[in-house]
Amino acid sequence: xxxxxxxxxxxxxxxxxxxxxxxxxxxxxxxxxxxxxxxxxxxxxxxxxxxxxxxxxxxxxxxxxxxxxxxxxxxxxxxxxxxxxxxxxxxxxxxxxxxxxxxxxxxxxxxxxxxxxxxxxxxxxxxxxxxxxxxxxxxxxxxxxxxxxxxx
Amino acid sequence: xxxxxxxxxxxxxxxxxxxxxxxxxxxxxxxxxxxxxxxxxxxxxxxxxxxxxxxxxxxxxxxxxxxxxxxxxxxxxxxxxxxxxxxxxxxxxxxxxxxxxxxxxxxxxxxxxxxxxxxxxxxxxxxxxxxxxxxxxxxxxxxxxxxxxxxxxxxxxxxxxxxxxxxxxxxxxxxxxxxxxxxxxxxxxxxxxxxxxxxxxxxxxxxxxxxxxxxxxxxxxxxxxxxxxxxxxxxxxxxxxxxxxxxxxxxxxxxxxxxxxxxxxxxxxxxxxxxxxxxxxxxxxxxxxxxxxxxxxxxxxxxxxxxxxxxxxxxxxxxxxxxxxxxxxxxxxxxxxxxxxxxxxxxxxxxxxxxxxxxxxxxxxxxxxxxxxxxxxxxxxxxxxxxxxxxxxxxxxxxxxxxxxxxxxxxxxxxxxxxxxxxxxxxxxxxxxxxxxxxxxxxxxxxxxxxxxxxxxxxxxxxxxxxxxxxxxxxxxxxxxxxxxxxxxxxxxxxxxxxxxxxxxxxxxxxxxxxxxxxxxxxxxxxxxxxxxxxxxxxxxxxxxxxxxxxxxxxxxxxxxxxxxxxxxxxxxxxxxxxxxxxxxxxxxxxxxxxxxxxxxxxxxxxxxxxxxxxxxxxxxxxxxxxxxxxxxxxxxxxxxxxxxxxxxxxxxxxxxxxxxxxxxxxxxxxxxxxxxxxxxxxxxxxxxxxxxxxxxxxxxxxxxxxxxxxxxxxxxxxxxxx
Numbered sequence: 001x002x003x004x005x006x007x008x009x010x011x012x013x014x015x016x017x018x019x020x021x022x023x024x025x026x027x028x029x030x031x032x033x034x035x036x037x038x039x040x041x042x043x044x045x046x047x048x049x050x051x052x053x054x055x056x057x058x059x060x061x062x063x064x065x066x067x068x069x070x071x072x073x074x075x076x077x078x079x080x081x082x083x084x085x086x087x088x089x090x091x092x093x094x095x096x097x098x099x100x101x102x103x104x105x106x107x108x109x110x111x112x113x114x115x116x117x118x119x120x121x122x123x124x125x126x127x128x129x130x131x132x133x134x135x136x137x138x139x140x141x142x143x144x145x146x147x148x149x150x151x152x
Numbered sequence: 153x154x155x156x157x158x159x160x161x162x163x164x165x166x167x168x169x170x171x172x173x174x175x176x177x178x179x180x181x182x183x184x185x186x187x188x189x190x191x192x193x194x195x196x197x198x199x200x201x202x203x204x205x206x207x208x209x210x211x212x213x214x215x216x217x218x219x220x221x222x223x224x225x226x227x228x229x230x231x232x233x234x235x236x237x238x239x240x241x242x243x244x245x246x247x248x249x250x251x252x253x254x255x256x257x258x259x260x261x262x263x264x265x266x267x268x269x270x271x272x273x274x275x276x277x278x279x280x281x282x283x284x285x286x287x288x289x290x291x292x293x294x295x296x297x298x299x300x301x302x303x304x305x306x307x308x309x310x311x312x313x314x315x316x317x318x319x320x321x322x323x324x325x326x327x328x329x330x331x332x333x334x335x336x337x338x339x340x341x342x343x344x345x346x347x348x349x350x351x352x353x354x355x356x357x358x359x360x361x362x363x364x365x366x367x368x369x370x371x372x373x374x375x376x377x378x379x380x381x382x383x384x385x386x387x388x389x390x391x392x393x394x395x396x397x398x399x400x401x402x403x404x405x406x407x408x409x410x411x412x413x414x415x416x417x418x419x420x421x422x423x424x425x426x427x428x429x430x431x432x433x434x435x436x437x438x439x440x441x442x443x444x445x446x447x448x449x450x451x452x453x454x455x456x457x458x459x460x461x462x463x464x465x466x467x468x469x470x471x472x473x474x475x476x477x478x479x480x481x482x483x484x485x486x487x488x489x490x491x492x493x494x495x496x497x498x499x500x501x502x503x504x505x506x507x508x509x510x511x512x513x514x515x516x517x518x519x520x521x522x523x524x525x526x527x528x529x530x531x532x533x534x535x536x537x538x539x540x541x542x543x544x545x546x547x548x549x550x551x552x553x554x555x556x557x558x559x560x561x562x563x564x565x566x567x568x569x570x571x572x573x574x575x576x577x578x579x580x581x582x583x584x585x586x587x588x589x590x591x592x593x594x595x596x597x598x599x600x601x602x603x604x605x606x607x608x609x610x611x612x613x614x615x616x617x618x619x620x621x622x623x624x625x626x627x628x629x630x631x632x633x634x635x636x637x638x639x640x641x642x643x644x645x646x647x648x649x650x651x652x653x654x655x656x657x658x659x660x661x662x663x664x665x666x667x668x669x670x671x672x673x674x675x676x677x678x679x680x681x682x683x684x685x686x687x688x689x690x691x692x693x694x695x696x697x698x699x700x701x702x703x704x705x706x707x708x709x710x711x712x713x714x715x716x717x718x719x720x721x722x723x724x725x726x727x728x729x730x731x732x733x734x735x736x737x738x739x740x741x742x743x744x745x746x747x748x749x750x751x752x753x754x755x756x757x758x759x760x761x762x763x764x765x766x767x768x769x770x771x772x773x774x775x776x777x778x779x780x781x782x783x784x785x786x787x788x789x790x791x792x793x794x795x796x797x798x799x800x801x802x803x804x805x806x807x808x809x810x811x812x813x814x815x816x817x818x819x820x821x822x823x824x825x826x827x828x829x830x831x832x833x834x835x836x837x838x839x840x841x842x843x844x845x846x847x848x849x850x851x852x853x854x855x856x857x858x859x860x861x862x863x864x865x866x867x868x869x870x871x872x873x874x875x
Binding site: 140 | 217349350353355356357359362365366368374419420423490540572780783784785786787788809815816817821823
């Protein structure tokens with residue numbers, strides 16, 4: 001049995017220790033907002049927070065996470081920062097297909113935590129998640145709008 | 153584009169009524185409408201609940217391009233609905249079939265979702281409005297002419313009475329459909345044509361949106377698959393003894409040239425699949441590589457036989473007799489769609505029935521595929537459409553994932569099985585943007601005027617492989633000439649050249665091609681617009697002025713080109729180190745142009761800084777969404793132009809994941825400025841057209857910056873350091 005604290009709740013999971021955290025979250029816990037895109041930590045669709053740090057869960061085995069560590073998925077993101085980003089995402093109609101947007105919002109939250117008022121160059125540098133629909137410019141605008149709202 | 157699955161021909165019976173006119177069909181109570189609202193419909197397109205919620209039926213599918221919202225806007229406009237109460241639902245292809253295709257074509261490809269159904273969906277909304285108003289008139293016993301309607305509320309001004317749609321919908325549903333339905337003048341639109349927010353966005357920001365890959369059912373098992381990666385290869389032997397004993401494994405299924413593992417979870421299925429030892433017999437293409445494919449195409453560049461796409465005058469003589477002859481050979485590689493959500497489908501099969509939940513761009517083709525794979529008649533199968541994590545043509549070209557899911561589910565009758573392709577499987581079994589080369593030859597007179605042009609395309613026909621019935625009787629593939637046609641509303645050539653020949657030497661390698669966002673317009677625009685730029689420089693003329701001289705008879709093409717030139721500041725000095733390039737093209741009914749600004753460092757590092765883009769799509773149903781499609785199409789097109797290529801070695805695709813098939817990321821995304829300039833009177837697409845001009849505008853800007861002409865894509869393979 002492996003125990004994981006996900007979105008504030010401890011779950012006991014009957015999985016092999018090398019099971020990626022992504023698939024434990026999706027298939028064992030049933031939280032499907034965290035997406036499978038590549039399985040090799042390239043695209044970022046699987047991004048979750050572990051103790052406040054954004055992590056690509058497809059390449060993180062469950063055995064590498066302890067019960068004491070706090071895993072937060074998109075469904076559990078309730079901070080002011082994420083809320084401001086979600087609002088900006090809706091205001092600007094950022095999502096197209098939307099499949100990558102959970103991960104984009106996780107990455108954007110992490111960015112605003114460390115750089116509350118990012119420049120265009122900083123957004124370009126820090127936001128490395130793939131969006132195949134190409135919503136990048138609106139993602140960037142959404143981050144700036146959220147940053148501005150959080151300062152107000 | 154008409155990317156219809158081969159097997160869909162059986163649906164074509166009786167489509168004349170749908171394509172030609174509008175049929176109002178009424179719900180048969182107690183019918184098969186599994187996926188649809190239980191409330192009686194006003195007509196096939198409109199359901200109104202007693203609480204005034206408006207449900208609009210959407211035949212096409214949403215995959216990020218905004219069609220769902222745009223179609224709902226068009227129906228709501230004619231319906232005079234309260235937009236804040238509008239929701240949508242998808243009919244199934246089974247329901248469409250049972251009702252003689254009352255919803256018309258489900259196919260969502262070729263940027264046709266709105267432009268090819270705008271007329272009949274608007275009539276659906278208008279007819280429903282007329283029936284609702286008639287029902288109110290009947291209830292009040294007043295002439296319908298005395299009523300007005302706004303935002304779903306019908307008013308009888310004389311008596312100051314009001315009724316909301318929800319109160320009369322049940323009575324309206326029993327009325328006969330009106331015969332004559334007039335549509336609004338787009339100039340009076342209040343819902344359509346406006347930059348409204350997209351529907352269904354909240355779930356895309358909080359993880360609640362359920363995509364096909366997220367679908368679950370009680371008792372569902374999961375499957376992972378490995379299809380033979382070698383083109384035309386066969387399985388020689390399979391040793392699954394180790395995999396069978398692995399945790400959670402329920403069944404190992406071998407069919408055609410594929411092995412699938414079914415387990416309680418997908419991760420366990422995938423892990424066990426990797427433990428299956430499979431040996432292949434490579435077959436006749438076992439040694440095929442990109443070099444051999446390129447050589448085959450190169451031979452086509454000078455082949456005597458070719459299909460003619462567009463010709464006037466005598467190009468050969470004109471070029472031979474020209475003062476200056478210019479020649480250049482270009483190539484564009486295979487590309488994969490690489491949708492963010494890999495192919496997947498959930499199927500339940502019993503001897504009586506087969507149901508599938510999946511992300512498809514063509515649910516009718518998926519139904520035909522399901523019927524064949526299930527061994528059941530069409531009316532015993534159905535497809536439930538789930539949200540798509542991207543389509544870009546992949547989920548229109550082939551429903552192979554549906555056939556596979558059913559074939560596996562047949563081994564476990566009554567048990568739902570969800571098949572998910574790994575990213576690696578998705579990369580190995582794409583329907584790739586076809587590979588082509590092109591030899592451009594032009595002749596200039598003493599004044600630098602273009603007197604003759606020969607454009608010889610050599611390479612793959614999509615239809616020859618995946619939809620041979622789409623070829624003309626002589627074998628010509630008309631899709632090859634997208635944007636190069638002598639005229640027509642779909643994709644007309646934008647230049648008048650006194651002597652012109654555009655032809656295609658068809659060369660079909662055994663790599664499955666498909667309809668990839670923009671399709672053949674992409675390489676056609678790269679070849680043509682790069683070479684026009686080359687000719688302008690050879691003639692010593694400004695690329696804009698050189699084009700203008702050839703475009704006098706093509707005012708719509710010219711208008712978008714002029715618009716981008718003006719906004720980008722063509723002819724005025726660019727910032728230091730910044731260089732500009734132009735391109736224009738017409739396809740899927742829309743006229744598009746772009747001006748790209750790039751810089752190239754001394755080390756040869758390219759930065760695409762800004763693209764100004766214009767589109768004349770006739771009618772603009774939602775300008776804010778069109779703006780998003782333009783930027784998105786550039787991300788897709790520039791990714792391909794800059795860094796992507798699918799290559800072949802040892803009879804298989806070399807790339808496996810996003811590390812070897814890189815996707816354009818935020819760091820490479822240019823600033824995009826859009827000019828949406830609908831001139832009215834026609835309907836053009838918006839999901840694809842602007843992609844055509846992304847690459848050629850950048851290639852021409854690179855030449856301006858470096859003096860180097862990149863003729864072989866992707867650009868990363870060329871050293872851009874100044875010579």
